[in-house]
Amino acid sequence: MIYAMKFGTLPAARRALGAALLSCALLGAAPGAMAPARADLTGSTVALESPQGLIGVGHTHVFRFKVTNASTDLNWIADLHFTFPACCTVAAMAWDGSEASNGDWWAFDQAGAGTSAAHYTDGDGELWGEIPGTGEYGWFEVTVDADAACPLGPAQIDWQLVGDGYGDEPHTLDGSLPITFDITAVRGATWTRVKGLY
Numbered sequence: 001m002i003y004a005m006k007f008g009t010l011p012a013a014r015r016a017l018g019a020a021l022l023s024c025a026l027l028g029a030a031p032g033a034m035a036p037a038r039a040d041l042t043g044s045t046v047a048l049e050s051p052q053g054l055i056g057v058g059h060t061h062v063f064r065f066k067v068t069n070a071s072t073d074l075n076w077i078a079d080l081h082f083t084f085p086a087c088c089t090v091a092a093m094a095w096d097g098s099e100a101s102n103g104d105w106w107a108f109d110q111a112g113a114g115t116s117a118a119h120y121t122d123g124d125g126e127l128w129g130e131i132p133g134t135g136e137y138g139w140f141e142v143t144v145d146a147d148a149a150c151p152l153g154p155a156q157i158d159w160q161l162v163g164d165g166y167g168d169e170p171h172t173l174d175g176s177l178p179i180t181f182d183i184t185a186v187r188g189a190t191w192t193r194v195k196g197l198y
C-alpha cells in the first residue's frame with residue numbers, strides 16, 4: 001500500500017512514526033487520541049530570517065527563509081515559490097541542507113535566475129517531498145538585485161508551498177511577507193536620490 005511505499009524509503013524511526021499514524025487511522029481511534037487524519041499543509045510557515053529592516057534599493061540582498069512544514073500526517077513539501085516585487089531580479093539561489101532538520105536527505109532543483117521569482121522543486125527523483133511535516137524545516141537563500149527604481153515604501157514577497165500530493169486537499173499554501181524598500185546608507189551608495197526626497 002502507498003503508506004508502506006512512502007515509509008519504505010525512510011529511516012526506521014520515521015517508518016515507526018508513520019506506522020503508528022497509519023494504525024490509528026485504520027483502527028478509527030477516538031478523536032483526540034491521534035493526529036488529525038489530514039495531510040494538508042495547514043499551519044506551515046515561511047519566515048524571513050534576514051535581512052531584517054529596510055531593503056535598500058539599488059543593492060543586492062540575500063533573503064534567507066526558514067520554511068516549516070506543519071502537516072500532521074506526512075504531506076511533505078515538494079515545491080516552493082518565492083515571488084519578489086517586479087523591480088527585483090533573482091541573481092542566485094541556494095538551499096541549505098546542512099541546517100535542515102532532516103539534513104542529508106534533502107535535495108532541491110532551483111530555477112528562476114533572471115526573473116523576479118524563485119522556484120525550488122523536489123530534486124532527488126523519488127516520489128516524496130523533501131520537508132516532512134510535524135514541524136520539520138529547511139532553509140532557502142535567494143540572492144536578489146533590488147533595482148534602484150524600486151518604489152520606496154511597503155512591498156511584499158509572495159510565497160507558495162506545494163505538498164507532494166499525498167493525503168487530503170489542499171496541497172498548497174500561500175502567503176506573503178512584508179518588506180519595505182528604502183534608501184539605505186550602504187557604503188558606495190549615492191546620496192543624490194536621498195537628497196532629492198527632501
Ligand SMILES: [Ca+2]
Nearest residue numbers: 105106124130
Ligand atoms: Ca529526499
Ligand SMILES: [Ca+2]
Nearest residue numbers: 122126128129
Ligand atoms: Ca523527493
